[in-house]
Amino acid sequence: RLTGPRPLPVPGSFERITAEDITFTYPGAESPALSGVSVEIKQGEVIAFVGENGSGKTTLAKILSGLYEPDTGTVRWDDTDLSQVSPEELRTRTAVIAQDHTRWPLAARYNITMGTDRGESALHAAATVAGADEVIAELPHGYRTLLDRRFKDGCELSGGQWQRIAVARGFHRDADLLICDEPTAALDARAEHALFERIRTHADGRTVLLITHRLASVRYADRIYVLDHGHITEQGDHDTLMTHNGLYAELYTL
Numbered sequence: 001r002l003t004g005p006r007p008l009p010v011p012g013s014f015e016r017i018t019a020e021d022i023t024f025t026y027p028g029a030e031s032p033a034l035s036g037v038s039v040e041i042k043q044g045e046v047i048a049f050v051g052e053n054g055s056g057k058t059t060l061a062k063i064l065s066g067l068y069e070p071d072t073g074t075v076r077w078d079d080t081d082l083s084q085v086s087p088e089e090l091r092t093r094t095a096v097i098a099q100d101h102t103r104w105p106l107a108a109r110y111n112i113t114m115g116t117d118r119g120e121s122a123l124h125a126a127a128t129v130a131g132a133d134e135v136i137a138e139l140p141h142g143y144r145t146l147l148d149r150r151f152k153d154g155c156e157l158s159g160g161q162w163q164r165i166a167v168a169r170g171f172h173r174d175a176d177l178l179i180c181d182e183p184t185a186a187l188d189a190r191a192e193h194a195l196f197e198r199i200r201t202h203a204d205g206r207t208v209l210l211i212t213h214r215l216a217s218v219r220y221a222d223r224i225y226v227l228d229h230g231h232i233t234e235q236g237d238h239d240t241l242m243t244h245n246g247l248y249a250e251l252y253t254l
Helices: 057-064 087-091 108-113 120-130 132-137 159-172 189-201 238-244 247-253
Strands: 016-024 034-042 046-050 072-077 094-098 177-181 207-211 223-228 231-236
Touching: 016 057, 034 057, 034 207, 034 231, 046 057, 057 177, 057 207, 094 159, 108 120, 108 132, 108 159, 120 132, 120 159, 120 189, 132 159, 159 177, 159 189, 189 207, 223 238, 223 247, 231 238, 231 247, 238 247
Parallel strands: 046 207, 046 223, 094 177, 177 207
Antiparallel strands: 016 034, 016 072, 223 231
């Protein structure tokens, strides 16, 4: 739907993101995707949302980043209510690394920078964090290689190689909030572990929101929220949730 005027500027940064009593129902759905959900994310934390398919993980992430508006409840970056902020402005402050990323028929460089060129050091740093530097080193023209074999001298990447390019794109954006939504679906277990090690090491003050089914990847998160049918049923770090012996412990053991 169209929105009215949004008078408040997007915050320059945030100390914490809070969501209070969030409810959200998709059009035509019989039951809400989220019901009475409250979370808090502090600046610089690595937070994980876990749960089975349809539990509401991705929906909640989109609401926290301003992509969706909740039916009821409030999302704030510090004291700023996101319902009063321009969505377009807010999207410049968030980056999403998704499972279903786009494979742009552009040079490797532009698949990472996407019109936000910040210089060579930023480009190489983002590629290194993602492991995309290893992919690019094998390309015939390096960063100038077109990633579509329909073009002369173009190359086609594997699913795992594209995933690394997409992760580099998310890091290059240098956003305050980095959402990783199943970012390792195309990677094997060894590559996934290496990627999460790099993300944790090179977060550089970013706030990282990790959504995944593979629970081995979230054990080092600062805090884990467990969603079940649109409700948060457990929260805490890995050791606390394993001691709780609830849904998280069951899924992790599986």
